[in-house]
Amino acid sequence: MLFKHFYSLGWFAQPEVVVFHKGGVNEQKKVITDIDVLALRPGTDLSWELVLGDCKTLKGQSPANRALWLRGLMNFFNASEGLLVLKKEQPMEADHKLFASSFNVTLLDENEFDEYDKAVIYPNGSSNYPLTLNQIQRLINIQVRYPKLKPLVEYLYILSWNENNFIDIVRKLIGEAQQIYQEIDPSIKEHLALILDTCAIFSIGLAECVGIIFKQYFKPSTHGQLDESLKYLLWGGRSQYDFVARLRNELIAAKRTPATPLALPEWERFMQLVRSLLEYPALAFSLPILFRNAAINVLFDQPFLGTYNSDKDLLLLKFGMLVYNYFCRAAKFPPQAREILEGEFVRKQSSVLSMSRNASDKEEGSQQSPVITNTTSITEEDSQRSDHKTPSSEHDHTPKNNIQPELPLEKNTKPVSDQDTEKPL
Numbered sequence: 001m002l003f004k005h006f007y008s009l010g011w012f013a014q015p016e017v018v019v020f021h022k023g024g025v026n027e028q029k030k031v032i033t034d035i036d037v038l039a040l041r042p043g044t045d046l047s048w049e050l051v052l053g054d055c056k057t058l059k060g061q062s063p064a065n066r067a068l069w070l071r072g073l074m075n076f077f078n079a080s081e082g083l084l085v086l087k088k089e090q091p092m093e094a095d096h097k098l099f100a101s102s103f104n105v106t107l108l109d110e111n112e113f114d115e116y117d118k119a120v121i122y123p124n125g126s127s128n129y130p131l132t133l134n135q136i137q138r139l140i141n142i143q144v145r146y147p148k149l150k151p152l153v154e155y156l157y158i159l160s161w162n163e164n165n166f167i168d169i170v171r172k173l174i175g176e177a178q179q180i181y182q183e184i185d186p187s188i189k190e191h192l193a194l195i196l197d198t199c200a201i202f203s204i205g206l207a208e209c210v211g212i213i214f215k216q217y218f219k220p221s222t223h224g225q226l227d228e229s230l231k232y233l234l235w236g237g238r239s240q241y242d243f244v245a246r247l248r249n250e251l252i253a254a255k256r257t258p259a260t261p262l263a264l265p266e267w268e269r270f271m272q273l274v275r276s277l278l279e280y281p282a283l284a285f286s287l288p289i290l291f292r293n294a295a296i297n298v299l300f301d302q303p304f305l306g307t308y309n310s311d312k313d314l315l316l317l318k319f320g321m322l323v324y325n326y327f328c329r330a331a332k333f334p335p336q337a338r339e340i341l342e343g344e345f346v347r348k349q350s351s352v353l354s355m356s357r358n359a360s361d362k363e364e365g366s367q368q369s370p371v372i373t374n375t376t377s378i379t380e381e382d383s384q385r386s387d388h389k390t391p392s393s394e395h396d397h398t399p400k401n402n403i404q405p406e407l408p409l410e411k412n413t414k415p416v417s418d419q420d421t422e423k424p425l
Helices: 002-008 063-077 094-101 110-120 133-140 147-157 167-179 189-217 223-234 238-254 267-277 281-299 311-330 335-366 418-422
Strands: 012-019 033-042 048-057 081-087 105-109
Touching: 002 012, 002 033, 002 048, 012 281, 033 063, 033 281, 048 063, 048 189, 063 081, 063 094, 063 105, 081 110, 094 105, 105 110, 133 189, 133 281, 147 167, 147 189, 167 189, 167 223, 167 311, 189 223, 189 267, 189 281, 189 311, 189 335, 223 238, 223 267, 267 281, 267 311, 281 311, 281 335, 311 335
Parallel strands: 048 081, 081 105
Antiparallel strands: 012 033, 033 048
């Protein structure tokens, strides 16, 4: 229930997040605990705010103790809020709720959640939200049928959520994808769905990166400024970047191969992608949900992004296609895998444009005055009457136009193709 609740609020949510300590000494990572749902809420300052949600049964523990447990996880993840739904036979004490709210944890009884849900997502709540936990589980279970994809799946749904910051996901996810690129089969829908959900997780780090660059420079004025700032950001600062670059150059020199600057694969394309997102940085935080919806659509043979039908969605669809294009190239996925879903993005944009144009044409037609033709005959006797009048309005058969006006189509809006990603800075 928390999963649908968070998604209905427009937050990206990941269920069953496993928690472990990255600095552990064991050869295999030891699971410490887990979180039922970890949600990412787009902040007004162009960054992600974390919200943790959990449903627990009280076995010998008070509601306040459970709230303190969740508060500890909030500190570990640097989360801003927590929502704890408890299964309890007896009503909770009000003091327990007040105590939890003092450190930003909302305590709810399971019987209270439905009313709470409908009050927050007024008036129907989140029960009818189409995305389900079973659908996400199908994505996670792709590794069972295709075990060679397991390293990528494990990073997507386990390791990435334990990174120190989301920007690290950008580099590491490309590296994980490059390890399995030869296993990708574009003819298998599960593989295409996994690529789309990989782009969803990749977009989390990308959005954070775009938000920081925007706040730092607004829009970098030169190619060199954007190049330098992105590299330092992705590698954790200038000193860290210089250290890694020096080690890399020494390794390359030992192999007697030509040295190249330390950067992400397809670096120029990545910079162009970031520059495009800087035109509307807040929209970058809508990309993870866009890609996850697309992944579910492909996996379950549903219409591709069927709910994105407004002309206001055109820019988001364009950004989505640019991100997908870049990631497939950087990960070295088969060209056909890129082309198949790029075609879906292009067709979707064309469909939205067509609907917008039809709506615009109808609006223009509704603003034109209709020609009134009065077919009522007037006899010679009537014409001779001094008190003759025209037929009243109650006999007027002029058609009434009930079409509601819609927003006009934005000028110069067109579907985007792969050619748009190759324009120089």
